[in-house]
Amino acid sequence: MYYNKDLFRKAGLDPEQPPADWDEMVAMGKKITTADRWGVMIPSTGYPYWMFGALAMQNGQVLMNGDGNTTYFDHPAVIEALQFWKDLGAKHGVMPSGTIEWGTLRQNFLEEKTAMMWHSTGNLTAVKDNADFDFGVAMLPASKRRGTPTGGGNFYIFKQTTPDERRAAMQLIKFMTSPKNSARWSMKTGYMGVSPATYETAALKEYVAGFPYAAVARDQLSYATAELSTYQTGRIRKTLDDAIQATLTGAKTPEAALKEAQGVADRLLKSYR
Numbered sequence: 001m002y003y004n005k006d007l008f009r010k011a012g013l014d015p016e017q018p019p020a021d022w023d024e025m026v027a028m029g030k031k032i033t034t035a036d037r038w039g040v041m042i043p044s045t046g047y048p049y050w051m052f053g054a055l056a057m058q059n060g061q062v063l064m065n066g067d068g069n070t071t072y073f074d075h076p077a078v079i080e081a082l083q084f085w086k087d088l089g090a091k092h093g094v095m096p097s098g099t100i101e102w103g104t105l106r107q108n109f110l111e112e113k114t115a116m117m118w119h120s121t122g123n124l125t126a127v128k129d130n131a132d133f134d135f136g137v138a139m140l141p142a143s144k145r146r147g148t149p150t151g152g153g154n155f156y157i158f159k160q161t162t163p164d165e166r167r168a169a170m171q172l173i174k175f176m177t178s179p180k181n182s183a184r185w186s187m188k189t190g191y192m193g194v195s196p197a198t199y200e201t202a203a204l205k206e207y208v209a210g211f212p213y214a215a216v217a218r219d220q221l222s223y224a225t226a227e228l229s230t231y232q233t234g235r236i237r238k239t240l241d242d243a244i245q246a247t248l249t250g251a252k253t254p255e256a257a258l259k260e261a262q263g264v265a266d267r268l269l270k271s272y273r
Contacts, residue, residue, distance in 0.1 A: 001141065002127060005134040007032055007115040018116075018138035022058070022084060025116070025141045029094030032115040039094035040116040041109075042085065046102030048244040049228050049237045050149055051118060054140055055081040057147025057225045063240075068230040069272040073240060074255075074262040081143070082254035086247050098249050120151070121217040124190025128211070137213035139220045146223035152191075183207075192217040230265075231272040239264045 005015035011031040019025035029039020042051055049063075056063055061077035064070060072078060089097035102119075109117045110130055118140060127135060140148050155173045157166055175181060179197040183204035186193040193199055199208070199218065208215045230236045243257035252260075 001116060001118055001138045002109060002123070003116045003136050003138065004109070004112060005136050007037070007112065007133075011115075015134070015136065018136060019141045021142045026088070026092050026094060029088075029116065030092065033094050037112065038096060038114040040088065040118075041095055041100050041105055041114040042088070042118045043102040043105045044085075044099040044245060044248050048241045050151060052082065052085070052240065052244055053149035053225060053228055054118070054147055055085055055143075057149070057223075058140065058143040058145060059084075059147075060144035062225050063228050064230050066226075068233075069269050071230065071236065071240075071262060071265040071269070073243070073265060074259045077144075079254050079258050082244065082247055082258060084143070085244075086254060089248075090250070099245055120191075122189055122191045124213065124217075125188060126190070128190070128213075137216045139216060139223070146220070148220050148224050149227045150221070150224050151227050152194075186214065190214070192221075230269060232268045235268055236265055239268075 001018065003018050008015040008018075008028070011028075013028055013031060019028050025040060031039075033039040044051065053063055056078045059077045059081040061072060061075050061081070063072060063078065065072075088095040105114075105117055105119055106123050106126065108114050109119075110127065112133065124137065139146055155169075155176070157169045157173075161169070177194050179193075179195065179201050180203075182194045182198040183201040185191060186198065186204060187207050193204060198204060199215070204214075228237060228240065239261045243252070243261040246252040247254045247257045251257075
Protein backbone atom coordinates (compact mmCIF):
# COMPACT_ATOMS: atom_id res chain seq x y z
CA MET A 1 0.00 0.00 0.00
CA TYR A 2 1.37 3.38 -1.09
CA TYR A 3 0.18 6.45 0.79
CA ASN A 4 0.67 10.20 0.59
CA LYS A 5 2.19 11.43 3.84
CA ASP A 6 1.57 15.07 2.98
CA LEU A 7 -2.16 14.44 2.59
CA PHE A 8 -2.15 12.51 5.88
CA ARG A 9 -0.60 15.54 7.60
CA LYS A 10 -3.09 17.89 5.96
CA ALA A 11 -5.96 15.76 7.29
CA GLY A 12 -4.52 15.75 10.80
CA LEU A 13 -3.33 12.13 10.60
CA ASP A 14 0.03 10.79 11.73
CA PRO A 15 2.06 10.28 8.53
CA GLU A 16 4.10 7.57 10.21
CA GLN A 17 1.03 5.54 11.14
CA PRO A 18 -0.63 4.12 8.01
CA PRO A 19 -3.82 2.09 8.54
CA ALA A 20 -3.17 -1.27 10.13
CA ASP A 21 -6.63 -2.70 9.46
CA TRP A 22 -9.72 -2.20 7.30
CA ASP A 23 -11.55 -0.06 9.84
CA GLU A 24 -8.61 2.31 10.15
CA MET A 25 -8.31 2.56 6.38
CA VAL A 26 -11.97 3.55 6.11
CA ALA A 27 -11.71 6.05 8.97
CA MET A 28 -8.55 7.63 7.58
CA GLY A 29 -9.99 7.61 4.08
CA LYS A 30 -13.03 9.57 5.25
CA LYS A 31 -10.81 12.26 6.77
CA ILE A 32 -8.86 12.64 3.53
CA THR A 33 -11.62 12.33 0.92
CA THR A 34 -12.70 15.64 -0.63
CA ALA A 35 -14.66 16.70 -3.70
CA ASP A 36 -11.61 16.18 -5.91
CA ARG A 37 -9.67 13.53 -4.00
CA TRP A 38 -10.35 9.98 -2.83
CA GLY A 39 -9.09 8.33 0.31
CA VAL A 40 -8.12 5.02 -1.30
CA MET A 41 -8.17 3.27 -4.65
CA ILE A 42 -7.87 -0.48 -5.30
CA PRO A 43 -7.62 -1.38 -9.01
CA SER A 44 -10.31 -3.67 -10.36
CA THR A 45 -9.32 -4.05 -14.01
CA GLY A 46 -6.36 -5.97 -15.34
CA TYR A 47 -5.92 -8.29 -12.37
CA PRO A 48 -9.06 -8.12 -10.18
CA TYR A 49 -8.61 -11.72 -9.01
CA TRP A 50 -5.11 -10.84 -7.80
CA MET A 51 -6.17 -7.88 -5.68
CA PHE A 52 -9.11 -9.91 -4.41
CA GLY A 53 -6.72 -12.63 -3.28
CA ALA A 54 -5.32 -10.09 -0.83
CA LEU A 55 -8.74 -9.08 0.51
CA ALA A 56 -9.89 -12.68 0.92
CA MET A 57 -6.71 -13.68 2.72
CA GLN A 58 -6.99 -10.65 4.98
CA ASN A 59 -10.44 -11.91 5.89
CA GLY A 60 -9.00 -15.31 6.75
CA GLN A 61 -9.79 -17.35 3.63
CA VAL A 62 -7.79 -18.51 0.60
CA LEU A 63 -9.42 -18.69 -2.84
CA MET A 64 -8.38 -22.24 -3.77
CA ASN A 65 -6.88 -25.42 -2.38
CA GLY A 66 -3.27 -26.46 -2.81
CA ASP A 67 -4.09 -29.03 -5.48
CA GLY A 68 -5.68 -26.41 -7.70
CA ASN A 69 -8.87 -28.41 -8.20
CA THR A 70 -11.22 -26.69 -5.75
CA THR A 71 -12.15 -23.03 -5.27
CA TYR A 72 -13.82 -21.32 -2.34
CA PHE A 73 -15.43 -18.36 -4.07
CA ASP A 74 -18.73 -18.78 -2.21
CA HIS A 75 -17.19 -19.11 1.26
CA PRO A 76 -18.82 -16.59 3.66
CA ALA A 77 -15.47 -14.90 4.38
CA VAL A 78 -14.82 -14.45 0.65
CA ILE A 79 -18.29 -12.99 0.10
CA GLU A 80 -17.70 -10.67 3.05
CA ALA A 81 -14.38 -9.53 1.55
CA LEU A 82 -16.05 -8.61 -1.75
CA GLN A 83 -18.80 -6.79 0.12
CA PHE A 84 -16.15 -4.71 1.88
CA TRP A 85 -14.49 -3.87 -1.44
CA LYS A 86 -17.82 -2.68 -2.83
CA ASP A 87 -18.66 -0.81 0.38
CA LEU A 88 -15.50 1.30 0.12
CA GLY A 89 -17.27 3.20 -2.63
CA ALA A 90 -20.97 2.48 -2.28
CA LYS A 91 -21.24 2.80 1.50
CA HIS A 92 -18.19 4.53 2.93
CA GLY A 93 -17.56 6.93 0.06
CA VAL A 94 -13.77 6.74 0.29
CA MET A 95 -13.25 5.17 -3.15
CA PRO A 96 -14.91 5.71 -6.55
CA SER A 97 -17.85 3.42 -7.22
CA GLY A 98 -17.52 1.06 -10.16
CA THR A 99 -14.21 -0.16 -11.54
CA ILE A 100 -10.78 1.45 -11.22
CA GLU A 101 -8.23 1.08 -14.01
CA TRP A 102 -5.04 -0.78 -13.19
CA GLY A 103 -3.00 1.03 -15.83
CA THR A 104 -3.81 4.59 -14.75
CA LEU A 105 -3.91 4.20 -10.98
CA ARG A 106 -0.24 5.00 -10.43
CA GLN A 107 -0.70 8.30 -12.26
CA ASN A 108 -3.78 9.04 -10.17
CA PHE A 109 -1.64 8.55 -7.08
CA LEU A 110 1.16 10.75 -8.41
CA GLU A 111 -1.39 13.45 -9.26
CA GLU A 112 -2.76 13.22 -5.69
CA LYS A 113 -6.20 12.13 -6.83
CA THR A 114 -6.04 9.40 -4.19
CA ALA A 115 -4.19 9.40 -0.87
CA MET A 116 -3.73 5.63 -0.75
CA MET A 117 -3.41 3.01 -3.46
CA TRP A 118 -3.01 -0.74 -3.48
CA HIS A 119 -0.77 -1.77 -6.35
CA SER A 120 2.21 -3.80 -7.47
CA THR A 121 5.55 -3.35 -5.74
CA GLY A 122 6.80 -2.96 -9.31
CA ASN A 123 5.65 0.66 -9.10
CA LEU A 124 7.95 1.50 -6.22
CA THR A 125 10.89 2.99 -8.11
CA ALA A 126 8.60 4.93 -10.46
CA VAL A 127 6.79 6.44 -7.48
CA LYS A 128 10.10 7.16 -5.77
CA ASP A 129 11.43 8.94 -8.86
CA ASN A 130 8.29 10.85 -9.80
CA ALA A 131 6.36 11.76 -6.64
CA ASP A 132 6.72 15.44 -5.75
CA PHE A 133 5.32 14.78 -2.29
CA ASP A 134 6.36 12.80 0.75
CA PHE A 135 5.07 9.24 0.44
CA GLY A 136 5.14 6.06 2.46
CA VAL A 137 4.85 2.34 1.76
CA ALA A 138 3.16 -0.07 4.16
CA MET A 139 1.94 -3.62 4.35
CA LEU A 140 -1.65 -4.05 3.26
CA PRO A 141 -4.12 -3.53 6.13
CA ALA A 142 -5.62 -6.49 7.92
CA SER A 143 -9.12 -7.67 8.69
CA LYS A 144 -8.87 -10.93 10.60
CA ARG A 145 -5.18 -11.10 9.66
CA ARG A 146 -2.76 -9.54 7.18
CA GLY A 147 -2.70 -10.96 3.69
CA THR A 148 -1.22 -10.48 0.24
CA PRO A 149 -0.93 -12.64 -2.87
CA THR A 150 2.38 -13.57 -4.40
CA GLY A 151 2.85 -12.80 -8.07
CA GLY A 152 5.40 -12.48 -10.80
CA GLY A 153 6.52 -14.30 -13.92
CA ASN A 154 8.10 -17.70 -14.39
CA PHE A 155 10.85 -19.41 -16.33
CA TYR A 156 10.15 -22.75 -17.99
CA ILE A 157 12.30 -25.48 -19.47
CA PHE A 158 10.32 -27.68 -21.86
CA LYS A 159 10.69 -31.40 -22.27
CA GLN A 160 10.38 -31.31 -26.04
CA THR A 161 13.66 -29.48 -26.59
CA THR A 162 17.21 -30.52 -27.36
CA PRO A 163 19.86 -30.91 -24.65
CA ASP A 164 21.62 -27.84 -26.01
CA GLU A 165 18.41 -25.80 -25.79
CA ARG A 166 17.82 -26.93 -22.22
CA ARG A 167 21.38 -26.02 -21.22
CA ALA A 168 20.98 -22.62 -22.86
CA ALA A 169 17.67 -22.05 -21.07
CA MET A 170 19.23 -22.92 -17.72
CA GLN A 171 22.15 -20.60 -18.42
CA LEU A 172 19.72 -17.73 -19.02
CA ILE A 173 17.71 -18.59 -15.90
CA LYS A 174 20.84 -18.61 -13.75
CA PHE A 175 21.89 -15.26 -15.20
CA MET A 176 18.51 -13.63 -14.66
CA THR A 177 18.06 -14.94 -11.11
CA SER A 178 21.60 -14.48 -9.84
CA PRO A 179 21.71 -12.43 -6.63
CA LYS A 180 23.67 -9.65 -8.34
CA ASN A 181 21.28 -9.24 -11.26
CA SER A 182 18.20 -9.75 -9.11
CA ALA A 183 19.39 -7.01 -6.77
CA ARG A 184 19.97 -4.64 -9.67
CA TRP A 185 16.53 -5.43 -11.09
CA SER A 186 14.88 -4.87 -7.71
CA MET A 187 16.50 -1.47 -7.25
CA LYS A 188 15.68 -0.34 -10.80
CA THR A 189 12.01 -1.35 -10.65
CA GLY A 190 10.86 -1.89 -7.09
CA TYR A 191 10.03 -5.53 -7.70
CA MET A 192 11.01 -7.86 -4.91
CA GLY A 193 14.31 -9.71 -5.18
CA VAL A 194 13.79 -13.29 -6.30
CA SER A 195 15.74 -15.01 -3.51
CA PRO A 196 16.93 -14.41 0.05
CA ALA A 197 20.48 -14.26 -1.30
CA THR A 198 19.50 -11.16 -3.28
CA TYR A 199 19.03 -9.25 -0.05
CA GLU A 200 22.45 -10.34 1.17
CA THR A 201 24.23 -8.55 -1.68
CA ALA A 202 26.18 -5.45 -0.65
CA ALA A 203 24.33 -3.32 -3.21
CA LEU A 204 20.82 -4.17 -2.05
CA LYS A 205 21.78 -4.05 1.62
CA GLU A 206 23.03 -0.50 1.12
CA TYR A 207 19.94 0.44 -0.89
CA VAL A 208 17.52 -0.91 1.74
CA ALA A 209 19.44 0.87 4.50
CA GLY A 210 18.87 4.17 2.73
CA PHE A 211 15.37 3.37 1.43
CA PRO A 212 13.66 0.90 3.81
CA TYR A 213 10.49 0.77 1.70
CA ALA A 214 12.42 -1.48 -0.68
CA ALA A 215 12.05 -4.30 1.87
CA VAL A 216 8.33 -3.95 2.67
CA ALA A 217 7.19 -6.45 0.02
CA ARG A 218 9.81 -8.96 1.13
CA ASP A 219 8.75 -8.68 4.76
CA GLN A 220 5.08 -8.98 3.80
CA LEU A 221 5.79 -12.48 2.44
CA SER A 222 5.24 -13.69 6.00
CA TYR A 223 1.54 -13.04 5.39
CA ALA A 224 1.31 -14.13 1.76
CA THR A 225 -0.89 -16.64 0.01
CA ALA A 226 -0.34 -18.12 -3.43
CA GLU A 227 -1.73 -16.31 -6.44
CA LEU A 228 -4.96 -17.87 -7.72
CA SER A 229 -3.76 -20.92 -9.63
CA THR A 230 -5.92 -23.86 -10.63
CA TYR A 231 -6.51 -26.22 -13.48
CA GLN A 232 -8.20 -24.28 -16.29
CA THR A 233 -6.59 -21.19 -14.76
CA GLY A 234 -7.51 -18.76 -17.53
CA ARG A 235 -11.18 -19.64 -17.47
CA ILE A 236 -11.36 -19.72 -13.68
CA ARG A 237 -9.70 -16.32 -13.35
CA LYS A 238 -12.00 -14.81 -15.98
CA THR A 239 -15.00 -16.16 -14.09
CA LEU A 240 -13.84 -14.58 -10.84
CA ASP A 241 -12.86 -11.32 -12.54
CA ASP A 242 -16.35 -11.05 -14.03
CA ALA A 243 -17.95 -11.70 -10.63
CA ILE A 244 -15.84 -9.00 -8.97
CA GLN A 245 -16.58 -6.42 -11.65
CA ALA A 246 -20.30 -7.27 -11.70
CA THR A 247 -20.36 -6.61 -7.97
CA LEU A 248 -18.40 -3.36 -8.07
CA THR A 249 -20.58 -1.96 -10.85
CA GLY A 250 -23.75 -2.87 -8.99
CA ALA A 251 -24.96 -5.45 -11.52
CA LYS A 252 -25.00 -8.25 -8.92
CA THR A 253 -24.71 -8.69 -5.19
CA PRO A 254 -21.44 -10.17 -3.89
CA GLU A 255 -23.24 -13.33 -2.80
CA ALA A 256 -25.00 -13.87 -6.12
CA ALA A 257 -21.92 -13.11 -8.19
CA LEU A 258 -19.60 -15.35 -6.20
CA LYS A 259 -22.03 -18.25 -5.95
CA GLU A 260 -22.45 -18.13 -9.70
CA ALA A 261 -18.68 -18.06 -10.15
CA GLN A 262 -18.31 -21.00 -7.79
CA GLY A 263 -20.82 -22.98 -9.82
CA VAL A 264 -18.84 -22.36 -13.00
CA ALA A 265 -15.58 -23.28 -11.26
CA ASP A 266 -17.08 -26.49 -9.93
CA ARG A 267 -18.07 -27.54 -13.42
CA LEU A 268 -14.66 -26.71 -14.86
CA LEU A 269 -12.71 -28.46 -12.10
CA LYS A 270 -14.87 -31.53 -11.53
CA SER A 271 -12.82 -33.80 -13.76
CA TYR A 272 -9.57 -32.90 -11.97
CA ARG A 273 -10.67 -34.13 -8.53
